[in-house]
Amino acid sequence: MTGRAFKALPKAEHVIIDSWEDVFYRKNQNFRLQKGAQKLILAMNRSGFIRKGSKNCQNFGADSFYYCSPVRNCISGCEYCYLQGMLSSANLLAFVNTDDCFEELRGLLKAENIGKERKMLLPVTYDNDLYTLEKVFGLVGSWAEFLAAEKPEGLTVEVRTKCGTKAFAEAGLKASENMVFTWSVAPEENIKRFEPRTSPLRARIDAALHCADAGQRVRLAFDPLLAVGCDWQKGYDDLCALLAETGLSRKVEAVGVGCFRIPADYLRIMRKNAPESPLAFDRYEYKDGTNGYPDEKQALVTGYVKQKLEECGVPREKIYSYS
Numbered sequence: 330m331t332g333r334a335f336k337a338l339p340k341a342e343h344v345i346i347d348s349w350e351d352v353f354y355r356k357n358q359n360f361r362l363q364k365g366a367q368k369l370i371l372a373m374n375r376s377g378f379i380r381k382g383s384k385n386c387q388n389f390g391a392d393s394f395y396y397c398s399p400v401r402n403c404i405s406g407c408e409y410c411y412l413q414g415m416l417s418s419a420n421l422l423a424f425v426n427t428d429d430c431f432e433e434l435r436g437l438l439k440a441e442n443i444g445k446e447r448k449m450l451l452p453v454t455y456d457n458d459l460y461t462l463e464k465v466f467g468l469v470g471s472w473a474e475f476l477a478a479e480k481p482e483g484l485t486v487e488v489r490t491k492c493g494t495k496a497f498a499e500a501g502l503k504a505s506e507n508m509v510f511t512w513s514v515a516p517e518e519n520i521k522r523f524e525p526r527t528s529p530l531r532a533r534i535d536a537a538l539h540c541a542d543a544g545q546r547v548r549l550a551f552d553p554l555l556a557v558g559c560d561w562q563k564g565y566d567d568l569c570a571l572l573a574e575t576g577l578s579r580k581v582e583a584v585g586v587g588c589f590r591i592p593a594d595y596l597r598i599m600r601k602n603a604p605e606s607p608l609a610f611d612r613y614e615y616k617d618g619t620n621g622y623p624d625e626k627q628a629l630v631t632g633y634v635k636q637k638l639e640e641c642g643v644p645r646e647k648i649y650s651y652s
């Protein structure tokens with residue numbers, strides 16, 4: 330992986346550091362400033378790759394839910410992204426000892442008794458969008474190779490992405506029955522406003538269709554649902570109409586739905602860093618360490634989108650709602 334990254338970034342200046350922790354967790358860093366000129370840190374992970382999934386995340390009904398973070402931080406800059414509250418650095422941190430990660434997973438699958446009866450979901454892209462960085466790291470390909478060779482029964486590795494047809498074609502389709510590709514989708518208006526540097530909606534849908542038509546497992550994530558402005562329903566109406574029109578709604582194996590929510594500590598930092606963001610300063614309620622829409626609004630938005638999904642051809646049993 331190190332060689333691939335060097336090749337992909339031939340003009341990069343190399344600086345040898347003693348400890349990635351000292352650089353990445355340095356105090357008084359400015360996330361927003363760093364985001365404009367991100368550096369890449371290549372490091373060895375000695376403390377473990379895989380962690381228990383958060384209660385704030387969608388587990389699609391799996392018995393066992395963990396996540397893995399081979400790369401921390403992302404080249405996109407979504408306004409609602411929790412990374413800006415979770416990490417003090419906006420630099421990209423990539424762990425190069427991928428084989429250690431696979432070894433850790435083998436042990437975990439045994440310890441969790443994963444197999445025919447007990448299923449595990451393992452997202453590997455929560456803190457990044459690996460597909461958009463495939464040229465640099467080749468990690469989706471490494472996971473596909475590992476899974477194709479070992480075929481661990483009961484395990485689903487989720488690759489979540491906002492990539493469009495161009496990035497998808499450049500990266501090439503990586504395949505394994507144990508992998509599922511989840512496209513994050515949102516109304517075009519929200520993409521333009523809150524997800525700069527990501528692909529337009531139609532390009533994501535076309536990439537997802539290409540993937541499904543090639544026989545791969547595809548899911549969609551309507552997450553976070555954002556009810557911004559008085560006409561938020563129209564955005565989701567149009568999005569669902571497009572899913573029906575393109576036929577994607579009938580090709581997905583599941584759709585995850587969940588309103589915007591964020592740990593309270595992260596929201597505090599987000600507000601400090603983005604004092605002009607209407608999204609950060611919307612009205613949220615605090616519950617169990619997390620801020621999100623008030624219950625009533627959450628039920629209204631989630632219920633509306635679930636109904637639209639059903640109307641556009643996604644069977645009810647395939648819709649997984651966070652709340």
Ligand code: SF4
Nearest residue numbers: 403405406407410457
């Ligand atoms: S693509 Fe995902 S990880 Fe990247 S900034 Fe957006 S929300 Fe965060």
